Amino acid sequence: MKPYIKIRGREAGPVVHYNMSFQIAAIVLVLLVTVHFILQKKLHDTGTKIFLAVLLLGGLYIVLDFLGTLLIFAYSRENAQLIELLLTCFYTFDVLFPCILYGYIRNMLKSQEGRFSSVRRILLAVIPVFMLILVWGNIQTGWFFEFDGQNDFVIGPWHFWLYIYDIVYVVLVISHLANNLRGYNQWKRYVFWEFLLVEGFCMGIQFYTESQLLSGFGMALGIILLYLTLSNSGDCVDGMTGIFDKQYFDHWIQEKIRRNTEFHILAMEAYRLKQVNKIYGTSVGDQLLIQIADGIRTVTGSSQIFRVTGNCLLVVEDSLTAYERDRERIQAYFQKPLEVGEEKVDFPVVICGIINGQKMGQEDMLVGYIEYLAGLVRNTDETVVIQSDNRILEGFRYEKEVEHFLKTAVEQDLFEVYYQPVYSLKEKRFITLEALSRLRHPDMGMIPPDVFINIAERQGEISQIALLQFRRVCGFVKENEQIMEKIKNVKFNLSPSELMKPGYSQKLIDVIREYGLKSEYFQFEITESVATEYSESFCSAVEDFNKAGIQLCLDDFGSGYANLNAVLKVPFAVVKIDRSLLNGICSDVQAADFYRSIVMIMKSMGYMIVAEGAETEEEVELLGKWGVDMIQGFYFSRPLPEKDILKII
Template identity: 60%
Template sequence: MIYVYIAFFALIIAYFTARYGKTAEEEIRQTIWRFLGIETGCLAVQLLTGRWLLTGFGVAAGLWLIYLTLNNPGDYTDSMTGLFDKQYFDKWIGEKIYRKDSFHLLAVDACNMKQLNRIYGTSAGDQLLIQLAKGIQEITGSLQVFRVTGNSFLVVLDSLSDYEKARDEIREFLKKPFHIGKENVTLHAAICGIMNAEKMEKEDILLAYIEYMGSLSQNTEETVLIQSDSRLLEGFRYEQEVEHFLRKAVEEDLFEVYYQPVYSIKKQSFITLEALSRLKHPTLGMIPPDVFIGIAEKQGLISEVGKLQLRRVCCFIKEHEYIMQNIWNVKFNLSPSELMKPGYSRVLIGIIQEYGLNPAYFQFEITETVATEYSESFCTAIEDFAEAGIHMCLDDFGSGYANLNAVLRIPFSAVKMDRSLLMNVCTDKQAALFYHSIVMTMQHMGYKVIAEGAETEEEVKLLEKWGVDMIQGYYFSKPLDKKKLLEKIS
């Protein structure tokens, strides 16, 4: 009898290892040991009593246990959609990569779920995700569908023809409306495709690459298809190298600060500066600020970067405090995650006080996005800055997020017009009228208006005509290192 069990169990292990990988194999092994435990117990009772025939019961109980194991993934199932979860994906895909199996991957990320949750509520949003999960599974007809994050799904396909068919059908599926009660809504998604995904070699790198591809479609207002190619892969590897270097840069304080002077039309001179972070890689050269700042925010390092940079600015001002006789303030950018962190405002104020500087030398800039995302920590930070004498400036006004209500609720002393608003003002009367009307409105409300991005004499003349207070742009100066800045403003 024991040989029959061994052969039976060996077949079970071989089948499920081939079909689902080591994750299934391990679960089956554990279940078989439980099976043998039940059968051994029953056999022992039978030998002791000599009357109760329990081996048949043991076999039945063990087979029932195996059935439950195969039909109830348990810890590896997403409770809302019924799909496998990220934990199972990590184990399962790791086994496929280890075996060097060829496979193709489709990722579907519902980009506008945050907006839909805000409009219809999270319960309705959950129903949308369930509809999306069901649709993907029906299209692919595959068990190899995973929910890896709140709004993201992965599909693993073994053949190229299945991959192309699923890609096209999912794209068509997302063009159709989804239903919330009697309402029809549209899901905007990023469909990211990777052919021969086993070449990524590690599951964490594969997931990071998918996340990178998805980030390229942020703020999309339609469903987009992003397919991996050599250019995208090169961009991903570049970002990975920057990410690796960033931690070293924080530990060793390898950042620099450049300063862009801001010109006053009334005084005909530079009256304020904006401090800008710069980072140079030993082989890649200067890394674009939006790249390393975005990575720092993602890694949770942005507050450390902010503190390092503020110390550099404080040190510069302390060493050249005489320049503050003509310079009103130095503008310093704050990220959303910094402002939302409880107590961080007091840390920044403490750094300024540590250098014995007047807090009025500083003006903290926040973007439109931050201005519209209120929280208790944010409000406390604004109050702390006002109490210390630090002024606030709204950056990138007009880039598409904020409104006048956001401006009115925060005690800004200056508003910086986004450079995108300057496009075509010299050739388009409507664009010029729009820009001029915003300037007049802001000034009437008591704000100083800074025009950002001026590069031509024609633009500068228009801004002077409209009575803009200050101009920041390449026409007057690019961002400069400390030495060149002192030569420029002296």
Template identity: 60%
Template sequence: MNYNINFQIAALIIVILLLYHFLTQKKLYNINARTFTYVLVLGGLYILLDLLSTLVFMNYRAEHETVILLVITIAYLFDVMLPYILYCCVCIISGEKQRKISGTSAVCTAITVVMLLLILGNIKSGWFFYFDESGTFVTGSGYIFLYIYALAYAVLVIVSAIRNRGENITRKMGIVGEFLVLEGVCMVIQMYTQRLLLTGFGLALGLVFLYLTINNPGDYVDSITGVFDKQYFDKWIEEKLDKKAEFHLIATEFYMLKQVNKVYGSSVGDQMLIQAAQGIQEITGSSQVFRITGNCFLAVAESMAEYETNKQKMEEFFRKPFELNGEKIDFPAVICGIMDGGKMKHEDVILSYIEYLASLIKNTDETVVIQSDDRILEGFHYEKEVEQFLKTAVEQDLFEVYYQPIYWNKEERYITLEALSRLRHPNMGMIPPDVFIGIAEKQGMIAQVGLLQFRRVCRFVKEHEYLMKTLKNVKFNLSPSELLKTGHIQLLINMIREYGLSPRYFQFEITETVATEYSESFCQAVEDFQKAGIGLCLDDFGSGYANLNTVLKLPFSVVKMDRSLLTGVTCDEQAAVFYRSIVMVMQNMGYHIVAEGAETKEEVDLLQTWGVDMIQGYYFSRPLPENELLKLFDKE
């Protein structure tokens, strides 16, 4: 019988080209990529042997029967192996862990081994196929089991897809389903026509589908820098952690990227990232470099010696300015070293730890290396425990409000209070406010915390409204996210009305940094406060680089001097002159001044001499819980 082998030749060419492109692209280091490589190689060999066996059929000679049987037997061995490898590939795609052998996998392996042995035994038994005396190829009584075997694996694929439903997995399994349908159609056509050999061609097209949609390395490469992206890191780290493999990580965060983009433009920022990525790859000599965030790369070291060497070389590399279009531009980095990353057990913990390490480096414009150690790791675990407790605290309203009285120099008494958030952990005790407030802002919970706290303040003022006969107001801090969140300010105003309190009882503190960012949302918040008759206080004045022209256009009646400005005023004449000058200028412009952070008598004496209106600090009173605050005012 003459067969049409054109489709087989085309299939072989397709698989060879596909294998070439797959192997010459950036290499993926995970079980999915390895399995697909096996499928490609096995598929190519299957098509090649199918082509050879067809040529043997077409040129049969009795004296070559043994060689012909051997070639056909090898072809059928690959025919048996291919469904098994495809099933393994599908299991990996669907999320089943092939490293942990399940009962189904064990049975499949056993059946495949039996089928392979039966194929080998066919040379003598002729159970699957043989050549009769006339040289005609004859299928044996067991040939039907090859179809049953292939059908069984098709059913297993469907079962696996149903068992592992999920949006991403369903999409991938749909592609696998299309592959099986295509191969099935080709098989039916081949069975019907006999002469038209299409199964190899269907296999080749199916492999192209899998490559383009699931196993294309290009899908996991960052389009700007050419290193692997976060999506691939998720797959890579999951496999590493499952294997409990030893590896070390070096994260490089470019904290000046935003400034570079602002000064030079985003295209220059992209070029800096490209140079950084190339430098990291050259230093590590590895393609296992990932861009996990917009300004952070992660490199992997397999040994401690490699880790130490690479970390040192990276520090030297990023201490030097980058050169772009003949101009030298500094592009410093925070280099975070994590030894034995497998001990962290979870990907999200590793990424959170990198973020934590980078956050420890502040107020620098140089490349800095921070190495993980037991002390830092303990601080990280403390913060994670606080983060977990914070969710419970929000759900159960476990926060407390402390009040720090503010002293009025003119009448020598307390004139106002600042409401301050406190959180007590049942085992760790009081959690520092800057810790839990920072976490709340990062986790997007600060608005909820603020509403819970302000309700407590309103309740306290309502229950002890007599205090407002001597107090001018109660000050309450607002975070940037609270100010800019649509509708949040109106919730605060409505809460005041809900308790039937006068708006003049409250004054909201806004930091100078937020006041400088003159956004539409911020202007709307200020307008809402004005309409409601609620006063505003400019907080932390002098802590940053504010645009005074912008800030002073806003309707603040009180300016609170940042505590950092008070440092050294008792022993540094320049610091004292600077502080006194700011006080004079602000008072001449009609603002009342609050000096924050006064702790000694010398500081208080100077502030009173300079005519500061109000003083807040531990010299007069620390922040007090409600009961102690009431006792303090009862004495007065």
């Protein structure tokens, strides 16, 4: 069924046929997308609402375009006035559709944009009104369409202005979406421009050929593009647990923060997951996560559940009442063993509670704060609830400020080196120095070393910092070579990441040679936790140091659970006993006997012994009686800056 068309002004032009195949295909495509979109799990965020508006309005546009074509087929003299009136109504929607869609999108994103200028507001109001007047005037004038004496549909001389009008609004809608949907990746923003190109291309073909009704088909293709790339909730669901993933959480929660919408978070940190995987296997660990996700969904009744890291699930509640209710339910849920097959597994978690999460400002701050809260709980076998408060939040913000400042400190080399002298009980003088990194913030003052060092290790910057600091140490020694006459060596701490990094040991040796210093003048301190790993990279580093004549010092011995067999494989020259073992040696017989036994064993194996942390005269006297070689502690000296260490040497 193909109606004939004559174009006004073409007296001898060829007969043109409407092709309705693209209209039918467009309706089928939009129906399929609508069904998939409705059936998918999703949260009602701005992106979802906008796409739903595009889907409904676009679908209505396509259907009305199809019905308008059917009316052209049904035209006869008997129903001429009714059909012309209905077609005028369809043309009216053709004018209103772009305007309504643009206004709706602006309203949904009003929190991100400024007001219209007066001129722009007038233009956006006047142009649609003017177009509507022209459309309804068509009944008398035939400016856009009319039926001739042979009942053929004839396009009027102003019909092409409808295409221009639509294109203008398509550009406005797409550009506005592209500029405001900040949560999407850059490459996804190009989809809006693809939508523009597809719709513009189809409208251009329809305008040129007059017979191929492609504007609705272009709309359908554009809707499919938006669905597949921006509004396909299936792409934002965690494949294992079936709950929403971090990508969706970032976008969804950032919108709530931007709109200052109240929300509260309960995060479950499954810190035992690694242990469960080792004991029962990863398949059991995966089943536990699936079971936990289902359990949390059941006890809370919430759909706002996310998996933001491998072992962290969280629930977002919109009211404080729901938050407090779910906190108790979740805590009760994890106090019972979980069953996986025939196994009953105790699976305690750390439940982190954050009230008024919108005040955090950014989604990455929220995730970082959850990790910070979970990190405050150590060595527990029970489910623990840790509730955010002002004191904890201040601690987190302090670390974030240090983290931000650390990048500047690395770029500008703002670190300092302090030296703590080590006292020889035999020679009655300082015979070695330990180089210690320090960092001073312009406003917060001196930052505790354990704070910025831990942050640097998390960010992967510790190797770069250590290399900068070691250069500073070598430069200090080179400028003050007289200290080498009194100080036997300088000790420098190395972190696990440095020792595990291939080729890093050779970089340190090259720095020593660059300053023309003897390698034997340096000792590198290694913690017992690193020594027990004894990896291939670590062995290679130890071999490089031995070849260069650099001695190794075992640092913080006794602070952990060392595998002595692995430790003894490393050719240490010095063992530093951790300060924690000094606790109670002056009053507790067992503590004293334990410390003395360690000294005796290590001395019998040929190690030089350094006692860390001595602060009283009584402690120093006991350590001397037990055969300790050197003492490093506040009793003799605190870590000092370069100018002060030169004075006491």
